[in-house]
Amino acid sequence: MSEPMTGPAPTSQFPELEARYGALYPLGTGMQSRVYATAGGDSVLKIYRQGQGAAELEAANLRRAGLSDWVLGTVSGDGVEALVMRRLAGKTITAADLPAALPQLRELLGRLHGQSGGRVNLEHVRERLRRFRSVLAGQGLEDLFAAVEDPLERGLLDVPAAFCHLDLWQDNILIGPGAEFFSLTGPRRVGTTLCVTWPCSRPARWTC
Numbered sequence: 001m002s003e004p005m006t007g008p009a010p011t012s013q014f015p016e017l018e019a020r021y022g023a024l025y026p027l028g029t030g031m032q033s034r035v036y037a038t039a040g041g042d043s044v045l046k047i048y049r050q051g052q053g054a055a056e057l058e059a060a061n062l063r064r065a066g067l068s069d070w071v072l073g074t075v076s077g078d079g080v081e082a083l084v085m086r087r088l089a090g091k092t093i094t095a096a097d098l099p100a101a102l103p104q105l106r107e108l109l110g111r112l113h114g115q116s117g118g119r120v121n122l123e124h125v126r127e128r129l130r131r132f133r134s135v136l137a138g139q140g141l142e143d144l145f146a147a148v149e150d151p152l153e154r155g156l157l158d159v160p161a162a163f164c165h166l167d168l169w170q171d172n173i174l175i176g177p178g179a180e181f182f183s184l185t186g187p188r189r190v191g192t193t194l195c196v197t198w199p200c201s202r203p204a205r206w207t208c
Contacts, residue, residue: 016077090176
């Protein structure tokens with residue numbers, strides 16, 4: 001269970017949303033969104049620029065991934081759109097956490113990748129690689145890029161496509177100490193592992 005937020009309320013930035021949810025406490029900022037916790041600590045708002053449809057897309061992707069129970073809805077106001085989710089009071093995964101989380105991640109990704117249709121959009125793969133290379137230049141990730149670029153250029157990715165997360169970095173996997181884990185097959189009494197940040201996934205246009 002998430003704890004209520006403490007400390008003085010931050011300066012109001014979203015009066016319409018705060019009239020509905022109370023004071024919003026910043027948790028983090030990503031490339032596409034900003035995340036805020038509600039004062040009660042039990043939910044978060046992931047805020048995007050309005051007009052992009054990103055909040056609705058991410059909600060649809062979460063539901064398709066079997067994570068509907070985490071989605072509380074989408075709202076708009078103050079010139080933004082927001083995905084409202086239950087809050088997991090956890091932390092981003094580390095190498096030390098990975099062995100315990102791996103069975104749950106394997107199950108989740110296995111079920112996602114089992115949803116197939118059409119062919120891999122090779123140009124989309126190339127564009128995402130160019131984008132990631134630009135953002136992550138100098139991070140020592142050549143081996144990871146090579147693992148995709150080499151088979152891509154050899155034509156080995158011209159295969160049936162699957163529903164993929166497409167942004168499965170460390171910061172997008174949260175792990176918590178609680179007893180609840182909402183898996184695709186139902187609740188289990190183990191630590192919670194949750195993949196977050198799903199706007200890059202494709203619910204309709206199949207890609208990889």
